[in-house]
Amino acid sequence: MADPTEEGPDMTLEDRVTALISGEQFAMPQREKDAALASIMGDLCALVATGCPQYGRFLSRLGRPASDWTSLADVPPLPVTMFKKFALSAVPEEQVVRELHSSSTTGQSPSRIFIDKTTAFRQARALVSILKDAIGGARRPYLVLDVPESVGDGDTLTARGAAIRGIGNFASSTTFAMRQGGDGSVNPDWDVVSAFFSEHGDQPVLLFGFTFIVWSRFVREAEEHGHRFKAPHAQLLHSGGWKKLTAESVSKAEFNERTGAVLGMPATAALDFYGMVEQVGTVFVDCPAGNKHAPAFADIVIRHPHTLEPVAPGEVGIIEVASVLPTSYPGQALMTEDQGELLGVDDCPCGRLGQYFRFTSRVERVEVRGCGDTFAAKRDGATP
Numbered sequence: 001m002a003d004p005t006e007e008g009p010d011m012t013l014e015d016r017v018t019a020l021i022s023g024e025q026f027a028m029p030q031r032e033k034d035a036a037l038a039s040i041m042g043d044l045c046a047l048v049a050t051g052c053p054q055y056g057r058f059l060s061r062l063g064r065p066a067s068d069w070t071s072l073a074d075v076p077p078l079p080v081t082m083f084k085k086f087a088l089s090a091v092p093e094e095q096v097v098r099e100l101h102s103s104s105t106t107g108q109s110p111s112r113i114f115i116d117k118t119t120a121f122r123q124a125r126a127l128v129s130i131l132k133d134a135i136g137g138a139r140r141p142y143l144v145l146d147v148p149e150s151v152g153d154g155d156t157l158t159a160r161g162a163a164i165r166g167i168g169n170f171a172s173s174t175t176f177a178m179r180q181g182g183d184g185s186v187n188p189d190w191d192v193v194s195a196f197f198s199e200h201g202d203q204p205v206l207l208f209g210f211t212f213i214v215w216s217r218f219v220r221e222a223e224e225h226g227h228r229f230k231a232p233h234a235q236l237l238h239s240g241g242w243k244k245l246t247a248e249s250v251s252k253a254e255f256n257e258r259t260g261a262v263l264g265m266p267a268t269a270a271l272d273f274y275g276m277v278e279q280v281g282t283v284f285v286d287c288p289a290g291n292k293h294a295p296a297f298a299d300i301v302i303r304h305p306h307t308l309e310p311v312a313p314g315e316v317g318i319i320e321v322a323s324v325l326p327t328s329y330p331g332q333a334l335m336t337e338d339q340g341e342l343l344g345v346d347d348c349p350c351g352r353l354g355q356y357f358r359f360t361s362r363v364e365r366v367e368v369r370g371c372g373d374t375f376a377a378k379r380d381g382a383t384p
């Protein structure tokens with residue numbers, strides 16, 4: 001296997017990306033990692049720009065030329081809302097093998113993400129690399145705290161479906177814990193859940209669900225009905241906004257405690273991860289110290305909301321997520337609508353290297369330079 005730090009001119013872009021995906025995920029010091037990613041980004045973004053003229057315009061109008069990028073922070077981040085407003089693909093339609101959609105909130109059109117074969121392959125491998133570090137590589141019985149309908153069956157997939165399928169790479173068998181009501185409601189099937197734990201409860205099992213569904217439809221329901229399970233070797237991965245839980249004043253510590261009590265597993269076995277449909281495969285999982293780390297092939301840049309300069313450790317800003325996985329859409333550097341705190345660099349108590357952070361809140365409204373004009377029209381001379 002190639003050493004990602006020894007990328008010579010003889011290594012192709014594909015080789016360099018593959019080396020990062022398949023190597024150690026949290027072992028590279030930040031300075032080294034940043035240089036490796038910046039160098040890949042220069043070539044990768046230029047390539048995507050040739051397939052996606054709107055992105056080409058965005059890059060040429062903002063920031064420095066790709067050949068001058070020396071740090072990931074030099075790559076101009078694309079506001080993630082652009083995927084809601086425009087169909088941004090860098091490959092011909094016949095190369096798109098899957099289209100991903102965000103779960104749309106009322107009155108908003110969902111993001112549309114176009115995935116080609118290369119991107120799909122990288123996303124699956126990358127997710128496995130990250131999760132292996134968090135939960136180990138063995139396959140085990142998989143209980144999905146969701147309804148089977150959420151996975152879908154066509155070439156169009158929602159964020160929920162993509163996550164359920166991706167984590168399914170670790171499954172030896174898959175069981176869905178919820179049934180969909182006629183009104184579209186999501187209801188636990190306690191018989192199925194009880195049967196799952198009486199069969200597998202004494203072995204390692206893997207659970208996954210969206211945070212709010214886990215909380216409102218599983219944990220609280222179980223508490224109300226007095227259901228308790230014994231799964232001391234279980235691990236629960238969960239993802240998705242904390243906004244509704246914050247509104248109910250539920251902290252992460254309380255979520256972990258009460259979820260652990262219902263499942264009969266340690267509170268520390270509930271692992272939150274941060275990820276988005278615009279960057280499937282790139283997820284940021286809680287470490288044992290409760291912090292989120294970026295894998296080798298991706299990083300975060302937490303930027304000051306006004307200056308957009310990277311913040312120093314201890315400061316809060318808007319989270320940019322950067323990843324070298326996508327080839328079929330301009331998702332390499334994305335400005336999210338989330339805020340996070342940069343906690344430190346290379347010195348998390350868990351021993352993982354690189355930057356580590358925590359999610360703090362959703363940004364209600366983000367104004368980022370590089371508005372829709374850049375994409376919408378060829379208004380020469382207009383500055384975004």
Ligand SMILES: [Zn+2]
Pocket residue numbers: 287288289290291293348349350351352356
């Ligand atoms: Zn850590």
